[in-house]
Amino acid sequence: MITETDNPVRVMGLHSLTYCERLYYLEEVENILIADERVYAGRNFHEEIRVDNQDIGRVETFEYTSEKLGLTGKVDRLQKRDGIWIPYEHKIGRSKTIGKEKEAWESDAIQVTAYAFLIEEASGRIIEEGRIKYRRDNVLVKLELTDQLRQKTLGTIERAKRIRAEVHRPPVTENANLCVRCSLAPVCLPEENRSLEMEDYEAARLFVPHREKETIHITGYKTRVSKKGEAIEIIKNDDEVKTGKTKFPVNEIESIILHGSVSISAQLIAFLSWQKIPIHWFSMGGSYIGGLNSNAGTPQRKIRQYEALTDGKIRFYLTKKLAIGKCETQLRYILRATRKKERAISQMEAIDAMRQNLKKMTEADNVDAIRGYEGTIARIYHQIIPTLLLSEVPNHMFPNGRTKRPPKDRYNAIQSFLYSLLYKSVFQAIIAVGLDPDFGFYHTPRSSASPLVLDLMELFRTPICDIPLVGSVNRMSWDIKDDFEVTNEKVWLSESGRKKAIAIYETRLNDTWKHPVMGYSLTYYRMIEMEVRFLEKEWSDQAGLFARARLR
Ligand code: SF4
Structure with a gap:
């Protein structure tokens, strides 16, 4: 439990809270801070102010913590006029316009009033006004610190303390306009929640579609x-x-x-x-x-994960969604890859068997049954893969079943390496979202691999690894001598082979793909993170988004 003395409310947090309760919770409780362009612009702006202030020598940056209020903050600028201190706050945006009047936004007014409380406690003098400079429209708003504003600010401090004691995240704001300008929209995913709540809702894409680094x-x-x-x-x-x-x-x-x-x-x-x-x-x-990975995530997110994933009903629900998502994608790939030519009898039988097992899976009421159908479909899928390779492909490049530890042929050597790269990507996305990779719902912890990573990989093995692998083999991209090290026992990739596999994998991550449910395009790289966020939403605020994406 957070105590006031250990962790006072930040004045900046009050600003977020007035904007949106969920934003406050994400920033101040879950510690999610994204430095987007607007944040960087704001930081640069504050740096400029500091330099200006030092030059003219009339400003002190004032930082103070009030134990009485459980509040801490740093004022941009403090200036004495006629013997009275006035806190100044600088904003990069515009002021609020009502008719011809220019006013401060409520969140800014509360922020400045909270600063005034800190200055009053430190100086023992009453602060009567604050000033807010809005850069975009070059307006200086004089803010009278009325009793009403003071009461509202005290109420906001109390609300901030109450909300941060909650384990559960506040809901998405009803005012969708706020989300468009919110730096945490890519983490919060408010439009995706709304798309589930409202039929025919066209979700705006607030999630960054490409990798930025x-x-x-x-x-x-x-x-x-x-x-x-x-x-x-x-x-x-x-x-x-x-x-x-x-x-x-x-x-x-x-x-x-x-x-x-x-x-x-x-x-x-x-x-x-x-x-x-x-x-x-x-x-x-x-x-x-x-x-x-030094991004450990916060206890709240992990508590919610443990609570959810120790609940048998939730585990079963997620397992079923995951297995259906994976197997439908495998089936769609086989259908797509065989549609241009007349299908061989073995392919038609395999497709039929996959369909039948999928149907039974959707009706299954226990995890063991799902495991059984999923295993059968996977076996059929791997048996049918060699029939997708062109007749010109050399025999050495054909897989002989699925062999993992160690891979016994060239195809399996590449596939295992691509799966290892996928493991890394999923692991990293899980850490970025702040979940515990060792606590999953489908895979049992029996190797050194993290169960939640293995769970989530199931959604991506086909689109990110298998499809480009089959494509590269059919394009004759592999040199059967130089790209592999072969012994009687195993086959693995040489350095040139690893470089080729890395290039195939990274290119695939940057391919864009239209999310069939959300209706917008994003890269596979971002898709992995989005699915992890959807999974976290299943138990945090909005069930129903996870594992809905399918190959077209
Ligand atoms: S995206 Fe919208 S709902 Fe989410 S924190 Fe920001 S303002 Fe609030």
Whole structure:
């Protein structure tokens, strides 16, 4: 439980609360802060003010915590006029216009009044007015700190304390206009909630459709990676020819993946952790070893996850949705991949068997039955995959069933590596959303792999890994000698093979795809995060969005 002395309410939090209760909860309780362009613009603006103020020497940045009120804050500027202190707040947007009158927005007025409370307690003097400068329309609003405004502000402080003691997130605001300008819309996904609540609602896309930063894969025997100022530098083994870019500014990096014997400096590990940039390690054989993610998430989100996923009914509901989503996608892929030519009898029988098992799955009332149907469909699916490969494909590239640990043929070696990359992507998305990857609902914890990651991967194996893999084999993209290391026991990818697989995977992540339910396009990369957010919504605020996407 958060206590007032340990964790006073931030005045900025009151500003968010007046805007939207859910925004306040996401920011102040769940600690979700997204620095979008508007936030950066605001920060730069405040930096400019600070510089100006120092130049003219009339401003003190004032920071104070009131134990009595359980409130803390930092005033932009404090100026003395006729012996009275006046708090100034600077806003990058416009003032509120009523007719010809220019006024402060309620959230800004409450923020300035809360600052006044802090100054009064610190100085022992009454503050009678505050001023708010709106940059966009260049308006300075003088704000009289009336009794009514003071009461409203005290009420808001109390409301803030009440709301943050809740485990459950407040609902999406009814005023959809607020969401368009809200920096947390990509996390909150309010339009997606509304689309479920209102029939024929056309959801606006507030979720960022593309990845904004790069994933850096580092391969190569004895390659080193270290910190160089605010960038990472890749230093290749002296024997290798240096190709491509070797320096990446840290603000352009989303995550770093180290393959095989690449080494990383301790200084860079610390720096990346501080910057909240995940690092992942893959073995020489292409298996995922582990990752370092410093975004731990908040207890509220994990408490809700544990509560939900220990409830048998919820586990069953999610398992069924997941299994149907996965198997329908597998069936649709087989239908799509075989529609141009006359289907072979074996293909028609396989499709028929998949359909029958899917129908039984939708009627199943227990997890064991679902597992059984899902296993049968998966077996049929993997048996039919070789029939999707062209007759010109060399025999060496055909899969001989599904072999995992270790892969025993070239096709399975590529597939296993692509699945490992997918594991990393799903793991990272789960951490970004603040869930515990070790607590899932379908897979049982029997290996070192995290069950929730394995659960969510089921939705993406076909569209992100299998489809591009079949495509690359049919395009003859693989060199059966140079791209593989083959022994009697196993087959794995050589360095050139790994590089090809990484390129196929990353290209696929950047492919856009129209979400058949939401009706807007986004990349597969973003789709993974969106499904994790939909899953979290199942038990946090809006059930019904998870696992609805299907291959067309
Ligand atoms: S997106 Fe809308 S509902 Fe969600 S926090 Fe922002 S304003 Fe509130």
